[in-house]
Amino acid sequence: MNNITNKKIAIIGGGPGGLTLTRLLQQKGANVNVYERDTNEHVRVQGATLDLHHDSGLLALQEAGLMNAFKAAYRPGADRIRILDKAGTILFDDGFTASDDLFRPEIDRGPLRKLLLDSLQPNTVVWDSHLIGLTPSGNGWQLDFKNDTTAFADLVIGADGANSKIRPLITSIKPLYSGVTIVEGNVYDSETTVPAIHTLLNGGKIFALGDEKTLIVSSKGDGSLVFYTGSKTDEFWIHDHENAFSNREQALTWFQETFIGWDAAWLELIEKASFPLTIRPQYCMPLDQTWDTLPNLTMLGDAAHLMPPYAGEGVNMAMLDALELSNCLTNETFTDTQSAITTYENQMRLRASEIARITLEQTNSLHSSEAISNLLELFS
Template identity: 40%
Template structure:
């Protein structure tokens, strides 16, 4: 009898898991809340780390496709102060894939989707409840009343995971506010901003606030404003004028990133799970990615989700007769791996939104290589 695996969530972690399982001859169904693969934009770019995201893509047999889509030049990173003075300017070696090349999230997701059989993803399926059967397996209920069943349920359903509550009642904490905007066709319409940001990332660091921009492969800029956690309602940040008021006194060359945005600002809360979150392993269910270890967005989330997927798929493939043993082995390894990464992510998040952020971040990016490796 074949084991039926259900993956809740069709993000990068869930799709990586489905792809690696497929390579091992193990079928899985991915249930995703979106109406289709193109239902909404997938956000900005991410840098894939050799020891995590890139390793997972190699396990998925997609390293070559990744290299054809990735942008090594996207590693270029500029850090400025509010006057526009350059504090750090990192320029990668031209054409080198030895570091952490950037790839648009949408391109990476498409790469994974294209590698799977057409019927792998069940769109318009937002999981709202899972009931454990008396013997084994799960009965699944989706938001429109549809039902399904599986032998193993894997939660890859992000920050607000419905599967997480089956394993832990941990509460999320509010750590920051992020406001996003977009500037399209930047080379033609805003060449000055294209030059300011360059081919990669720009951070403009003030006191308790950051104005950042990221170049995407489609010629647009994703602009992000990071603010400390506070009691202000999100609606406070839905107008460009309100955002410009936050950066009063900054160099107009920098605040032009806000003025040039075509769309209305989109604010959202940034939350995190407590560092060291664990749960007692339970038969037939586990978590990967943000569902398992939601951290501040400082560059590790997608990479660790994909590595979770690779490690879990490897354990399930190596021990098909005892999937619960495979899940326990994966969980213990994941807990140990994530703990120092979650600690580092929390430190970086706090450092970036502090009164001394500029000095601290310059020190962080210019420290000796050996010290950097310890983090």
């Protein structure tokens, strides 16, 4: 008997972390449902491609028995990286191969979600389930959703991201602003819409750096690209600029003023993007965060340890959380759920704290006056 026998488990959020955990728990015979606010599985999945690391994301997929599905779905060549200056001069150009230490096989979020969903038992995911509240009920929880449905679970796991509804029930610790705000946009059918940048991308990623700013462009398997501008702003800059990014003319003016002196070719991204653009102030949980473990509630991924994306660790940490949590919950040496969760949370916080420290260093490095030499050194 392990700690999940005869327990009803609810996972809030159907991102890579939540779905990986669900697959791993179902392999061990758990009774588990995922509650996801998307209306169905065909909702377009936004965001750049994900590079999965051997000791975290790929390790979790291996344990989940999904490496063959991954090999069929990943995008060879998507890990190609070009580093450019603001004038568009290529300073570094490389494509990694499987034998290189830096090789990070990349997969789009949509195909990763699909292979995880396809691995689950039928009706595991309850779609259109936007959690609005969690109320103690006996030794478990009542879950209340926006569509007026309810559910019960003995154990609830928050995999519901940066604005987690679960986290405040576990700890009052808030994330800290990193000093950088991202503006994100998508350009569909990049080959015909932005041919010059499409050719430059070559199916991979571009890092353009200068003036303590970043412009990262990533190709996607559906023929679109996604771009992220990163610049130093105050924390509440978003409140004065929200409307600017639903209006193309205003967004173009903002880009020309903020990225003054950058080659005019970059403007094409804003000219051809679909609107509105998305503003993302970047936050990071404190490196020393701690809390008292609860017997029937825990969290993983961004809900537990939000961090900026500049080290490519977010999805990898979430999937490794899923692996470690599933191992703890199904380990028969733990006498109760609380001790299993305590062990998981202690090792998760320690690991995430170190990765967050590295991520903040990288965030600062990429938005410094030495950004180009720092990044070239990293790849040399």
